[in-house]
Amino acid sequence: MDQRARASLGWGCWLVALMGCTGGDPVAPPDAPVPEAEPETAPEPQGNPQLGALVFRSSCAGCHTSRDGLDLATFAYGDATVMRRALGHVDSTSARDILAHLRGLEVPPAPAGHAALTPVTRLFQPGGRVLADDLAFGLELFGEDAWPEGWSTDGLRALDPRDVPIALPLPLWSDENSNLDWMPDAEVPDAVLDANDGRARRHLEDYHRRGSEESLREAVAAIRVADRYVTGAPCSKVEAPRYDVCFDVRRWTATLTAQEMLRRGRAGQGAESDLPRWMTEPWWEVGQVSRRVMNAADSARGAGTAVDNAMENWLRWMYLGWIFDPGREPSPYLARGLVRTGYPRHAVFTTLRTLVSRQPGDLLAYHDARTVGRYAPAAWTAASLGFAFRHLGERLEAGESLPLEDVAEARSVVRAALDLARERLAPSALVELTALRDEVLDGLNR
Ligand code: HEC
Numbered sequence: 001m002d003q004r005a006r007a008s009l010g011w012g013c014w015l016v017a018l019m020g021c022t023g024g025d026p027v028a029p030p031d032a033p034v035p036e037a038e039p040e041t042a043p044e045p046q047g048n049p050q051l052g053a054l055v056f057r058s059s060c061a062g063c064h065t066s067r068d069g070l071d072l073a074t075f076a077y078g079d080a081t082v083m084r085r086a087l088g089h090v091d092s093t094s095a096r097d098i099l100a101h102l103r104g105l106e107v108p109p110a111p112a113g114h115a116a117l118t119p120v121t122r123l124f125q126p127g128g129r130v131l132a133d134d135l136a137f138g139l140e141l142f143g144e145d146a147w148p149e150g151w152s153t154d155g156l157r158a159l160d161p162r163d164v165p166i167a168l169p170l171p172l173w174s175d176e177n178s179n180l181d182w183m184p185d186a187e188v189p190d191a192v193l194d195a196n197d198g199r200a201r202r203h204l205e206d207y208h209r210r211g212s213e214e215s216l217r218e219a220v221a222a223i224r225v226a227d228r229y230v231t232g233a234p235c236s237k238v239e240a241p242r243y244d245v246c247f248d249v250r251r252w253t254a255t256l257t258a259q260e261m262l263r264r265g266r267a268g269q270g271a272e273s274d275l276p277r278w279m280t281e282p283w284w285e286v287g288q289v290s291r292r293v294m295n296a297a298d299s300a301r302g303a304g305t306a307v308d309n310a311m312e313n314w315l316r317w318m319y320l321g322w323i324f325d326p327g328r329e330p331s332p333y334l335a336r337g338l339v340r341t342g343y344p345r346h347a348v349f350t351t352l353r354t355l356v357s358r359q360p361g362d363l364l365a366y367h368d369a370r371t372v373g374r375y376a377p378a379a380w381t382a383a384s385l386g387f388a389f390r391h392l393g394e395r396l397e398a399g400e401s402l403p404l405e406d407v408a409e410a411r412s413v414v415r416a417a418l419d420l421a422r423e424r425l426a427p428s429a430l431v432e433l434t435a436l437r438d439e440v441l442d443g444l445n446r
Pocket of ligand 1: 059072089175184
């Protein structure tokens with residue numbers, strides 16, 4: 001539809017037309033009378049969508065990494081909101097152009113598990129709702145406040161973490177009142193894009209030109225190197241990090257892969273890792289920098305944190321990454337934070353669900369048992385540690401063998417698992433768990 005046709009139809013009709021009423025509506029009579037009455041106030045002048053696309057790119061895309069504003073169309077922010085936010089960056093003519101452009105974008109289907117996305121959608125919130133607290137989580141999952149006796153490896157593996165409701169709210173796309181959202185508050189610094197002869201910039205330009213996922217993957221890889229390993233990198237571990245910058249670079253990267261995911265309509269159906277790791281890893285890493293902020297604040301005692309809501313961001317982002325890749329990272333990253341904020345049952349669940357996703361021969365599986373032994377709440381300890389030992393026994397029974405240099409460490413963390421739990425166990429449970437532990441130790445000796 002050309003510009004003039006759109007203007008003569010009027011905005012409302014154009015929207016209707018967009019929604020599929022073009023080409024003759026079979027319901028309306030062909031010669032329905034056209035209302036002639038003039039509106040009482042002159043209509044707002046319509047924006048020019050082509051100009052809007054250009055302005056969006058120059059004035060908004062530094063932060064809105066979709067670059068065409070598809071994120072704003074997808075989460076369906078209202079006209080008044082778009083105008084208000086746009087006016088913070090451009091004049092009212094350009095703001096109207098942007099609005100016209102956004103309204104002309106075709107919104108892809110919502111990711112699995114979501115009906116349609118709205119400003120209050122929490123992307124990938126498991127089950128689409130947030131439970132009241134840790135206890136509610138246990139009751140919802142198992143119907144009682146206990147890890148169920150006799151729960152099997154297959155049973156646990158069949159639980160998709162993306163479907164298990166939790167008490168943590170995952171980030172909104174945009175939250176104007178806090179940093180508990182996906183949207184980065186700042187553009188990615190030039191230094192990051194320019195590092196290594198402009199590697200990230202080159203791949204991003206290629207992605208913008210060709211739209212290929214391959215070039216986006218390369219760009220993300222380049223940013224992930226530039227944010228931590230080059231001289232002066234904001235997330236450096238060898239120089240003083242700039243946590244606030246790092247936090248926003250990471251959110252910027254997180255939205256970059258998320259917008260591609262939204263654009264392609266890809267999103268988490270069925271199999272465990274159907275979003276490639278390079279897309280979800282940046283989400284986990286927003287959690288990682290938030291965790292480092294908390295650790296730094298702990299050691300600086302009361303000096304405050306460089307990033308607001310660091311604790312919440314640690315858990316929410318790590319959880320978001322974890323549900324796509326549960327068998328990957330050391331379990332204490334998530335478990336320690338969960339326990340610290342009063343979610344020990346969540347910690348047991350994530351740790352054991354991680355355990356059953358580990359690759360054969362992964363030393364971290366044995367560390368998972370220790371994580372459970374350390375953090376399980378008293379009423380859950382016997383059954384959940386029993387589960388961990390039985391599962392490790394199954395792995396060894398099935399022929400799992402660790403690299404020789406890992407065996408001593410595996411044995412020591414399995415011992416620690418029971419030692420850490422000992423005080424929370426009834427005598428009979430201790431006897432039973434000792435036997436299970438010894439089977440694992442024997443299996444490791446074979
Ligand atoms: C400097 C970074 C930056 C630029 C540039 C920017 N935005 Fe945003 N925008 C944000 C952030 C961050 C949010 C998330 C909410 C918040 O933290 O205020 C956001 C949120 C929004 C929202 C959703 C608001 C809501 O109700 O939650 C709209 C709409 C929006 N931006 C439009 C625009 C438009 C249009 C432009 C360009 C004219 C633009 N923004 C330029 C950073 C930016």
